[in-house]
Amino acid sequence: MAITVNGELRKGLFEARTTLAEALRETWGLTGTKIGCDRGACGSCTVLLDGTPVNSCLTLVHDADGRAVTTIEGLGSPESLSPIQRAFVEGDGMQCGFCTPGMVVSAHALLARKPAPTESDVRTAVSGNLCRCGTYPGVFAACEIAKKGVRHA
Numbered sequence: 639m640a641i642t643v644n645g646e647l648r649k650g651l652f653e654a655r656t657t658l659a660e661a662l663r664e665t666w667g668l669t670g671t672k673i674g675c676d677r678g679a680c681g682s683c684t685v686l687l688d689g690t691p692v693n694s695c696l697t698l699v700h701d702a703d704g705r706a707v708t709t710i711e712g713l714g715s716p717e718s719l720s721p722i723q724r725a726f727v728e729g730d731g732m733q734c735g736f737c738t739p740g741m742v743v744s745a746h747a748l749l750a751r752k753p754a755p756t757e758s759d760v761r762t763a764v765s766g767n768l769c770r771c772g773t774y775p776g777v778f779a780a781c782e783i784a785k786k787g788v789r790h791a
Contacts, residue, residue: 639703643668644712652699659683659694662709670710670739674768681767684740685709691747693766710739713746722746722784729780733771740767745781754785 640649643666650665659676662668662685671694674682678696685694686708714720719727722745732738741764748755748763755763760781769777 639700641699641702641704642706644708650699654698654700656699657695658685658687658692658697658699658702658707661699662694662707668709668711672736672739674736679768680737681740681744681764682737684743684767686712686743686747689747689750691744691763691766708743710743713742720746721787722749722780725780725784726777729776729778729783731773731776731780733769733773733776737767737769737771737773741769741777745777745784749781749784755781757782 639652640647648666650661652661659671659673662671663673671685672682673695674680676695678693681693683694684691687697687702688705714723722742726732726738726742731741744764744767745760748759752759757778760778764777
């Protein structure tokens with residue numbers, strides 16, 4: 639099978655039960671995608687599949703065959719943060735950081751389809767991403783910062 643991950647074609651053979659999260663982390667070393675609950679309840683494993691946020695712990699890697707996957711690593715790097723990643727830093731949209739990759743990916747997807755979201759839109763977009771630290775006000779602030787000065791691709 640072949641999947642375009644963060645713009646790079648990746649190939650592999652996988653057991654039918656292998657999740658996309660497992661393939662990303664264990665086969666391709668993309669550990670920014672976190673596995674929190676491993677049952678789709680927390681959203682820390684959120685990635686984009688053809689531009690749509692999905693829980694990669696519930697998505698079988700075979701379901702991504704021939705498709706495009708974007709992980710947190712695909713949005714930017716430590717040396718060159720994406721606009722939404724910079725906004726999360728500026729808006730203090732993280733605490734422990736475990737939920738942060740999924741939150742950032744979900745916010746990125748929202749801003750890509752709706753460049754000027756309301757707080758209600760943001761709440762809906764990240765409703766599948768749980769933060770045990772309670773950093774939601776920082777997430778809302780980050781999206782506000784991003785919508786004022788960021789153009790998303």
